[in-house]
Amino acid sequence: AQSVTQLDSQVPVFEEAPVELRCNYSSSVSVYLFWYVQYPNQGLQLLLKYLSGSTLVKGINGFEAEFNKSQTSFHLRKPSVHISDTAEYFCAFYGQNFVFGPGTRLSVLP
Amino acid sequence: DVKVTQSSRYLVKRTGEKVFLECVQDMDHENMFWYRQDPGLGLRLIYFSYDVKMKEKGDIPEGYSVSREKKERFSLILESASTNQTSMYLCASSQALYNEQFFGPGTRLTVL
Numbered sequence: 638a639q640s641v642t643q644l645d646s647q648v649p650v651f652e653e654a655p656v657e658l659r660c661n662y663s664s665s666v667s668v669y670l671f672w673y674v675q676y677p678n679q680g681l682q683l684l685l686k687y688l689s690g691s692t693l694v695k696g697i698n699g700f701e702a703e704f705n706k707s708q709t710s711f712h713l714r715k716p717s718v719h720i721s722d723t724a725e726y727f728c729a730f731y732g733q734n735f736v737f738g739p740g741t742r743l744s745v746l747p
Numbered sequence: 748d749v750k751v752t753q754s755s756r757y758l759v760k761r762t763g764e765k766v767f768l769e770c771v772q773d774m775d776h777e778n779m780f781w782y783r784q785d786p787g788l789g790l791r792l793i794y795f796s797y798d799v800k801m802k803e804k805g806d807i808p809e810g811y812s813v814s815r816e817k818k819e820r821f822s823l824i825l826e827s828a829s830t831n832q833t834s835m836y837l838c839a840s841s842q843a844l845y846n847e848q849f850f851g852p853g854t855r856l857t858v859l
Contacts, residue, residue, distance in 0.1 A: 678852075679853070680839075683847045686847055731845040734844070735780075735848065737789045737790040738789055739789040
C-alpha cells in the first residue's frame with residue numbers, strides 16, 4: 638500500500654530560525670514527489686517537485702527539499718523563516734496514484 | 748495565469764438536500780479531481796476524471812457522484828447531504844496524472 642507520513646502535525650518556530658518539515662513515503666514503485674503549501678482559507682499551491690535528476694530541489698519562497706531514496710524521505714527545509722510562512726504544508730507523491738500526507742501546520746512566531 | 752475556480756467559497760445546506768459543487772479549469776487539462784479536506788486527515792480523493800464523461804472512484808466515493816460533460820468542467824454531487832459531509836471540498840486539475848495538480852480555492856460546505 639502507498640502512504641505518506643508527515644511526522645510532525647504542528648511545528649512552532651521563531652522568525653528567522655531554520656525549519657525542517659519531515660516527510661516519509663512508502664511505495665513499491667518509483668515515485669514523483671511534491672510539497673504543497675496552503676495558506677488560510679485558500680487552496681493548495683505547489684512549492685516544489687522532484688521528478689528526476691538532482692536530488693536537491695529548490696522551490697518558491699526560499700524552500701528546498703532533498704530526495705533520499707534509501708530512506709524514502711523528502712524533507713522540506715528553509716534556512717530562515719518569515720511570519721508569512723505560517724501555513725499548512727502537505728507532502729505528496731505519485732506512484733500508482735496521487736497520495737497526500739496529513740499535513741504539518743507551521744507556525745512562525747515573532 | 749492558470750486558474751481553477753469553484754462555484755462557491757461557502758455553502759450551507761440542510762440534511763437531505765441535493766448539493767452541486769462546480770469546478771472549472773482554463774488550462775485544457777485532461778484530468779480533474781475532487782478531494783475533501785478534514786483536520787488531521789489531509790486530502791482524501793473522492794473521484795477523479797481523466798477525460799470527458801470518464802470517471803474513477805477515489806478513496807471515499809460513498810455518498811457522492813460526479814459529472815464531466817465538458818473538458819473544462821467537473822461537478823461533484825451530493826445526492827442527499829448528511830452532516831458527516833460537512834467539510835472543505837477542493838477541486839484540482841492536471842495535464843498528466845503524475846504532473847503537479849493545480850487547486851481551486853475550495854468550498855467550505857456545512858450541512859445542518
